[in-house]
Amino acid sequence: MKKQTILVPIAIALCGMAGAQNRNINMDSLVQLSKKTEVWEPVPAKVTPGKTAADAPSDAIVLFNGKDINAFQKKGGGAPGWKIDKDGALTVVKTSGDLQTKQGFGSCQLHIEWRSPAVIAGSSQSRGNSGIFFMGEYELQVLDSYENPTYVNGQAGSIYKQHIPLVNASRKPGEWQTYDVIFTAPQFYADGTVQTPARITVLHNGVLVQNNVEIKGGTKWIGPPVYKKHKDKEPLVLQDHGNDGGNPMSYRNIWIREL
Incomplete structure (x- = not known):
């Protein structure tokens, strides 16, 4: 035992x-x-983020910081006619024409802030109208859409005449608004046919309004959008919509990252 x-x-x-x-x-x-x-490889490059979500990270190209518009020219060439206000905003001047960047861009991340006047006249598309054209072809609509009924594929946050925004995240006239955008450039075969279409994701004032949607072609006011083969990199364009209703649009804090 x-x-x-x-x-x-x-x-x-x-x-x-x-x-x-x-x-x-x-x-x-x-x-x-x-x-x-x-x-373990390749090791991602180090990028220092901005102090806030609006500040440019270390690898961004600052297109407008409130001091000069050297990164832009008049669309097609020539001196830009837009003015820099005393508060550092870039504001369209009547009949001054569209602005385009001197540098071309393809796929990119864009941060841009815009504002319509506090006192605004007109209605629908004649109320604080502008637009941001990626590669000079594909328009993200800029419009005072705060309590301003219009066709929904033409309101703020829309891919003009193509995609309705998921929600209306507009602030009141006179308040600064932001777009944060991921744009994927289209690719073409040698014969000009589309290999892969452009795609875009948009946050309007921090709210998702376009979720990686497929762009159907270049923006058209009349008729369906169509693709036309273009260079791998083309200028970013800010639209002078003719200053409809005497409501000049303003922009500030514009930076871009090539992807």
Whole structure:
């Protein structure tokens, strides 16, 4: 009886040691299996983010910071006719024409802020109208859409005449509004046919209004959109809509990241 009393605890201890050893072996095997799915290269480049979501990160190209408009020219060439207000806003001047960047861009991340006047006249599309044209072709609508009924594929946050925004996130006239955009440029075959269409995601005042939608072609006021082969990089264009209703639109804090 004494031998049995002594041997039982020893057997239990040995079983425990064997179990622990098996657990260690199993864990080592799991670690080795895990390493097979680890990827260490290429290491992502370091980018210093801005102090706020509106501030440009370290790898961004600042197109307008309230001080000069050297990054822009009149569409087609020539000196830009827009003015910089005393508060550092870039404001369209009547019949001054569209602005375009001197540099071309393809796929990109864009941050841009815009404002309609606090006192605004007109209605529908004649109420604080402008637009942002990616690659000079694909328009993200800029419009005072605060309690301003219009056709919904032409309101603020729409891809003009193509995609209705998911919601209306507009602020009141006179308040600054933001667009944060991820734009994927289209790709074309050598014969000019579309290989992959453009796509766009838009946050309006921090609210998702376009969720990776497919752009159907270049923006058209009349008729369906169509694609026409263009360069891999084209200018970003800010629209002078003719200053409808005497409501000049303003922009500020414009920066872009090439993707």
